[in-house]
Amino acid sequence: MVALVWGAKVKSMMCGGSIISVRHVLTAAHCIDPLVENGKLIETTRGVVGSNQWKATEDVVKFSHFKNHPSWDFVRLKNDIGVLFLVEPLVLSARIGVVSLSFDWVDGDVPSYVTGWGRLGADLTSITWILFPFADNLQLINLKTMSPRGCGEALAVASGAGIRLDSELEICTFHSIGHGLCYGDSGSPLIVRATGAQAGVASWALPCARGFPDVYVRLSAYRHFLLDILQNY
Known part of the structure; x- marks a missing residue:
């Protein structure tokens, strides 16, 4: 797991990876996207690895460049997947490991x-949004995926959703009201418990855990994109 952070003197939490x-x-x-200026990553962009705390100061890595999916659509939030390239290769250890990818x-x-x-x-009910703090320690939630039909129907009745599910490109999960994705969880991996392999990337939700499904990029739809990067870059 990687915490994506930025900032020179004070680190700010951005996303997972x-x-x-x-x-x-x-x-x-x-x-x-928010970490890019004039086509290049902001100099203070960093990744925190090997720790369950995003504010950790050891094992902080730098990135040289990035590659978003060529069909990334920021308006419709489709093909919401990208890869950051490390300046130096990681040294694997008991705390730093590579996750397997599932294209099933x-x-x-x-x-x-x-x-x-x-x-x-x-709390988004008031005129002024009240955002709770980021978790200091890495959080984990057990859940189950939803069928494409069930997720599509649930999102269709969600007030103000505005985005339609594309089941060929996206997977949904749902736990319960009060338990799910929130701001800062984007980019985090969805792991299949039986195999330990990553099957999705947290993409969008109706924040935060309001009783509707959370949506992830479905890795099976991006096999060529990811294997091309892993094999050629």
């Missing part, structure tokens, strides 16, 4: 889990 090789970190494309189709009711340092909640 996963180590998919000693040179590559997988995350959501919308997590990379994942249907509904599959036991999974997601980890992240996202905000611990938010």
